[in-house]
Amino acid sequence: MNKVISIVGLVLIAAAGVLAAISTSHEDILKSKKELCAKYTKNAQAALANNDIEKAFKFAKLAIKADPENRAGYKVLAQITDAKCKASQPSSAKAAAASSTEADNAKTENKAAQKPEEKASQTAAQPAKPAKPAAEEEEEMGC
Amino acid sequence: METIFPLYTNGFFDSHTNLMLAVLLGVMFGFILERAGFATSAHIAPIFYFRNVMVAKVMVSAIVTAATLIFLASIFGYVDYSQLFIPTTYLWAYLAGGLLFGIGMVMSGWCPGTAVVGVATAKIDALFFALGLFVGMYFYFDIYSYIADFANSANLGRFTIDKLVGGDIRISYLITVGVSFGLLIFMLIMKKLVGDKNE
Numbered sequence: 001m002n003k004v005i006s007i008v009g010l011v012l013i014a015a016a017g018v019l020a021a022i023s024t025s026h027e028d029i030l031k032s033k034k035e036l037c038a039k040y041t042k043n044a045q046a047a048l049a050n051n052d053i054e055k056a057f058k059f060a061k062l063a064i065k066a067d068p069e070n071r072a073g074y075k076v077l078a079q080i081t082d083a084k085c086k087a088s089q090p091s092s093a094k095a096a097a098a099s100s101t102e103a104d105n106a107k108t109e110n111k112a113a114q115k116p117e118e119k120a121s122q123t124a125a126q127p128a129k130p131a132k133p134a135a136e137e138e139e140e141m142g143c
Numbered sequence: 144m145e146t147i148f149p150l151y152t153n154g155f156f157d158s159h160t161n162l163m164l165a166v167l168l169g170v171m172f173g174f175i176l177e178r179a180g181f182a183t184s185a186h187i188a189p190i191f192y193f194r195n196v197m198v199a200k201v202m203v204s205a206i207v208t209a210a211t212l213i214f215l216a217s218i219f220g221y222v223d224y225s226q227l228f229i230p231t232t233y234l235w236a237y238l239a240g241g242l243l244f245g246i247g248m249v250m251s252g253w254c255p256g257t258a259v260v261g262v263a264t265a266k267i268d269a270l271f272f273a274l275g276l277f278v279g280m281y282f283y284f285d286i287y288s289y290i291a292d293f294a295n296s297a298n299l300g301r302f303t304i305d306k307l308v309g310g311d312i313r314i315s316y317l318i319t320v321g322v323s324f325g326l327l328i329f330m331l332i333m334k335k336l337v338g339d340k341n342e
Contacts, residue, residue, distance in 0.1 A: 010204050014320055017211035021313040024218055029312070035220035039145035043153075055154055062153075066223060 037067035044076045048083060056080045148222040173260050182264045184252025190330070191249045193338035199330040203323045210323075214316040224312060234297035251275075 040063035047056035057080055063073030147153045151161040179201050180186045189195035216222040248254050253261060253272040261269025287294065305315035 006204075010207060013211050014207050014324070017207075017214055017316060018320060020215055020218065021316050024313060026311075028218060032218050032220045036147065036223055039147050039220065042145050043147070058154070062223070062226075065225065 033067045034070060037063045037070045037073060040066055041072045041076050044073075044080070048076075048080055051083075053080060053084055053087070056083075146221065148216065149226055149228075152226045153223070172256075173263060176257060176260045177264060181257045182260045182266065182269075184257075184261065184266070184268055187254070187257060188249065188252035189338075193330065193333040193336075195338075196327075196330040196334050199327055203327045206323045207320055210316060210319045214312065217312060229301050229303060232297075232299040232302040233295060234299055236294045236296065239293075 040059045044056045044059035044063060047053075047059060056076070060073055060077040060080055063070070063076065067073070146155075150156060151158075156164075176182065180197060181201070186195060186197055190198045213222055213224070213227070217224045244254070251258075251268070251272045253269055255276060258269045258272045258276065262273050303315065304318055305312050308314040308318070
């Protein structure tokens with residue numbers, strides 16, 4: 001009796017797997033990759049919300065690896081890089097403020113007037129940049 | 144946080160918890176091996192003479208069940224197949240090592256995993272096998288500098304069956320199940336043709 005149950009059980013398990021393999025299509029496999037990428041992206045965003053940059057970076061890379069065609073992973077990677085830059089900016093801003101004089105203040109006022117124009121041109125140029133190079137240059141990105 | 148297996152590589156618990164879980168799983172694995180009859184060399188060695196196919200039955204059951212679970216979990220997006228640990232394939236070293244492994248297994252009736260189970264259940268031959276295992280490991284590390292080139296040759300990386308079929312895990316799953324059942328049927332036929340005659 002036990003032997004029969006064991007054989008029937010094994011056949012049922014194998015049958016379930018074979019049926020799943022036959023009934024799934026390539027699109028289903030791609031869909032599962034997208035779902036995996038979405039899960040990794042969600043975990044990366046959750047880690048970023050908790051200020052765990054290292055973990056967020058790891059999940060973002062896994063999201064890109066799971067589905068390289070999906071841009072969500074690259075977007076999260078860009079968010080993480082921005083967060084990393086913002087985290088390192090306060091120390092450099094303080095040093096710049098401490099060393100400036102009145103003449104420097106006048107110069108910076110002129111520069112500040114020019115900055116919005118530069119920022120506008122930069123933001124106009126940014127959407128044109130493809131998302132992929134951001135991922136490829138992740139090692140070189142710095143603030 | 145979304146659940147993605149493997150849990151440790153996806154940061155669900157730390158390395159300490161991972162080690163504790165490994166110990167627990169090891170105890171469970173040893174218990175199952177012992178209950179399946181792998182704690183006796185008299186049950187393992189006869190497969191090489193086609194007299195007893197218990198080992199083939201247990202192995203095929205385990206392979207088919209595990210492969211099915213991983214495959215189903217993968218297509219439903221719970222398992223990241225690319226994150227599963229698969230050791231690097233060094234073709235020539237694996238062939239030579241596998242041959243040596245097989246010779247040792249036929250002579251002793253043990254493999255390293257079942258030998259640990261045998262030692263735990265106070266089998267004296269398992270103890271001698273385990274001692275031989277450690278002597279062999281020491282000998283290997285001693286001569287490694289001379290055979291390093293051979294040991295690291297033909298590095299095929301993380302080589303899996305789906306790489307042979309264009310990355311389609313469905314086909315690799317079907318091949319796995321087909322080969323497993325084919326092996327079992329082969330062993331059952333050989334048992335009838337050869338094994339029963341030798342008893």
